[in-house]
Amino acid sequence: MKWSELCIHTTNEAIEPISNILHENGASGLVIEDALDLEREHTSIYGEIYELNPEEYPEEGVYIKAYLPINSFLGETVEEIKQAINNLMLYDIDLGRNQITLSEVHEEEWATAWKKYYKPVKISKRITITPTWEDYQPVDTDEIIIELDPGMAFGTGTHPTTVLSIQALEQFLHKNDTVIDVGSGSGVLSIAAALLGATRVYAYDLDDVAVKSTVLNAKLNQLEEKIIAKQNNLLDHVKVEADLIVSNILAEVIVRFIEEAWERLKFGGYFITSGITQSKKQLVKEHLEQQGFEIIQVNELEDWVSIVALKPNQ
Structure with a gap:
C-alpha cells in the first residue's frame, strides 16, 4: 500500500490538539520532530547516545508527520485537516508557521521510521x-x-x-x-x-x-x-x-x-x-x-x- 506523509510545521503548544485532529482523520502513526531535541541530552539509561540527524529537524518549532493511505478521499481528508488546524487559532493556540506539505512514502518506510525515536x-x-x-x-x-x-x-x-x-x-x-x-x-x-x-x-x-x-x-x-x-x-x-x-x-x-x-x-x-x-x-x-x-x-x-x-x- 502507498501512503502519503503529511508534514505540519508548527509549535510545541500545538502538538496535542493537532495530533488529535490527525487521529480523528484516520492517520496511522505519527512522528514528532522537535527542534529542541537536538539541544537535549539524549543519553539513555544504557549510556547510549541517540543519533539524531539535524537535517531532519526544523530550525525552530516542530514537524508533526502523519501518514494517510492514498485513496480517492485523500484530497478531501487533507482539506478537512487543514481547516481543523486553522480553527485552533480560535482557541488562542499558537500554530507557528503552520506550513503543511504532502509527499508519498511506501508502507515499510513509515512502519519503521518512527521507532528510531523511541528508546527506554x-x-x-x-x-x-x-x-x-x-x-x-x-x-x-x-x-x-x-x-x-x-x-x-x-x-x-x-x-x-x-x-x-x-x-x-x-x-x-x-x-x-x-x-x-x-x-x-x-x-x-x-x-x-x-x-x-x-x-x-x-x-x-x-x-x-x-x-x-x-x-x-x-x-x-x-x-x-x-x-x-x-x-x-x-x-x-x-x-x-x-x-x-x-x-x-x-x-x-x-x-x-x-x-x-x-x-x-x-x-x-x-x-x-x-x-x-x-x-x-x-x-x-x-x-x-x-x-x-x-x-x-x-x-x-x-x-x-x-x-x-x-x-x-x-
Missing part, C-alpha cells in the same frame, strides 16, 4: 518507560518499568508534560488511592498510577482510539484488573470519588472541568494538571484558586508547566 527513558526517580520491542532490564531494585506500544502515537511518555505528570504522581499518590485520569491518551499516566500503588484507576478519554490504546497498554503491563478505561467527555456524569485526579491536557480544557474535579475529589485529595504552557499558567492557577483549591506546587520543564492543587480538609 528513565523519566523520574523510579519510573522507566520502554517500548514493547526493546529488551530492557531494570537497573535498580525499586525501578518501575512501563511498557508502551504507542500504536497510533498518542504519546510515548517522554514529552515534558507527561514527565511532569508522572513525577507529580510519584510524589503525591498514596498506596490504595483511587485515581481518575482525564484524557488518558495512551494510558501512560493510568499505568504509572497503578504501578505506584493505586487500587483502581478510572481512565477517561473522548476519543475511542485513545480508549483502545489505554486498554491495550494496560494489558501489556498486566494491569487490566486495576485500570477501567471508558469513552467519556471529561468528567461528565462521572460519580467516582477519587483521592487523586490527574489530567495532562490543554489549559483551555482543564479550566472547563475544575468544578467537576472539585466535586469528584475527596477532601485532602490532589488535582494534578499538566499540558499547560507558560502563557496559560496564571489562567489555570486563578481558576483553581477561585474554586477553593490550594496550590501546592508549580513545576516547570522546558516551556511546559504542571500544577499540583489540594482540596483542603473541611
Whole structure:
C-alpha cells in the first residue's frame, strides 16, 4: 500500500490538539520532530547516545508527520485537516508557521521510521518507560518499568508534560488511592498510577482510539484488573470519588472541568494538571484558586508547566 506523509510545521503548544485532529482523520502513526531535541541530552539509561540527524529537524518549532493511505478521499481528508488546524487559532493556540506539505512514502518506510525515536527513558526517580520491542532490564531494585506500544502515537511518555505528570504522581499518590485520569491518551499516566500503588484507576478519554490504546497498554503491563478505561467527555456524569485526579491536557480544557474535579475529589485529595504552557499558567492557577483549591506546587520543564492543587480538609 502507498501512503502519503503529511508534514505540519508548527509549535510545541500545538502538538496535542493537532495530533488529535490527525487521529480523528484516520492517520496511522505519527512522528514528532522537535527542534529542541537536538539541544537535549539524549543519553539513555544504557549510556547510549541517540543519533539524531539535524537535517531532519526544523530550525525552530516542530514537524508533526502523519501518514494517510492514498485513496480517492485523500484530497478531501487533507482539506478537512487543514481547516481543523486553522480553527485552533480560535482557541488562542499558537500554530507557528503552520506550513503543511504532502509527499508519498511506501508502507515499510513509515512502519519503521518512527521507532528510531523511541528508546527506554528513565523519566523520574523510579519510573522507566520502554517500548514493547526493546529488551530492557531494570537497573535498580525499586525501578518501575512501563511498557508502551504507542500504536497510533498518542504519546510515548517522554514529552515534558507527561514527565511532569508522572513525577507529580510519584510524589503525591498514596498506596490504595483511587485515581481518575482525564484524557488518558495512551494510558501512560493510568499505568504509572497503578504501578505506584493505586487500587483502581478510572481512565477517561473522548476519543475511542485513545480508549483502545489505554486498554491495550494496560494489558501489556498486566494491569487490566486495576485500570477501567471508558469513552467519556471529561468528567461528565462521572460519580467516582477519587483521592487523586490527574489530567495532562490543554489549559483551555482543564479550566472547563475544575468544578467537576472539585466535586469528584475527596477532601485532602490532589488535582494534578499538566499540558499547560507558560502563557496559560496564571489562567489555570486563578481558576483553581477561585474554586477553593490550594496550590501546592508549580513545576516547570522546558516551556511546559504542571500544577499540583489540594482540596483542603473541611
